[in-house]
Amino acid sequence: MNLKLTYLINSGFLVEGEDFLLVFDDYREPEGTVERALESGKTSYVFASHAHFDHFDRHILAFAPRVSRYIFGYDIRHAPGARDFPADKTVYMETYQDWEDEHIAVCSFDSTDAGVSFLVTWKETGTKIFHAGDFNWWDWTGEDDRTRRLAENGFKKQLKRLEGLEADVAFFPVDGRLGPSMEKGAREFIRVAEVKNLIAMHSVGFPAWKPSEGFFPEGARIPVWAPTSAGESRVISC
Numbered sequence: 001m002n003l004k005l006t007y008l009i010n011s012g013f014l015v016e017g018e019d020f021l022l023v024f025d026d027y028r029e030p031e032g033t034v035e036r037a038l039e040s041g042k043t044s045y046v047f048a049s050h051a052h053f054d055h056f057d058r059h060i061l062a063f064a065p066r067v068s069r070y071i072f073g074y075d076i077r078h079a080p081g082a083r084d085f086p087a088d089k090t091v092y093m094e095t096y097q098d099w100e101d102e103h104i105a106v107c108s109f110d111s112t113d114a115g116v117s118f119l120v121t122w123k124e125t126g127t128k129i130f131h132a133g134d135f136n137w138w139d140w141t142g143e144d145d146r147t148r149r150l151a152e153n154g155f156k157k158q159l160k161r162l163e164g165l166e167a168d169v170a171f172f173p174v175d176g177r178l179g180p181s182m183e184k185g186a187r188e189f190i191r192v193a194e195v196k197n198l199i200a201m202h203s204v205g206f207p208a209w210k211p212s213e214g215f216f217p218e219g220a221r222i223p224v225w226a227p228t229s230a231g232e233s234r235v236i237s238c
């Protein structure tokens, strides 16, 4: 099947299938892309991985009449404005939890920052989408050795839980602010998970990332997309 992916800025993406829309971490999207897509009447789910301002924003409440469910990381419960979301349409996920309805199945994983990562399966076709949220190897090169080691250990511990994960599309941070360490997390991730398409995110204001030599294990090159401007889109088949 074909999936249309539209970049909404930072870690925000719209994933459009034949019968469904999945919105992830839409915190600020000036073009009205999501509103227009919702007019299609497709079954729609809106995800937010955690409460940080650059992942969750109350403007998505305006989508409520056309949304089947809001699916949020557990920490959003305490975010400003969270109470305004309709209780009967809002699901909060703890880490390592499963939730499903007739259309989708969702597993949540832990983050190395706040909230969760999501693995979403569209049941009818078995299409699987992974959105990492802020799960990443946050290796800030300016930090002292101990802090960097803690970040590495935390990341590798969570990564174990993703071993063998299969995803047609995986959204993962490749953050330009990390400089020489920016692709470390994504590189480790694609070594343990079976990813068919890798979409880089969380790198606003940096040039489009290109995988460095040695990024891919031998024989495992996969398509990569690193959008830089809100509204950019791409169709992939999976």
Ligand SMILES: [Zn+2]
Pocket: 052, 054, 055, 134, 202
């Ligand atoms: Zn973030």
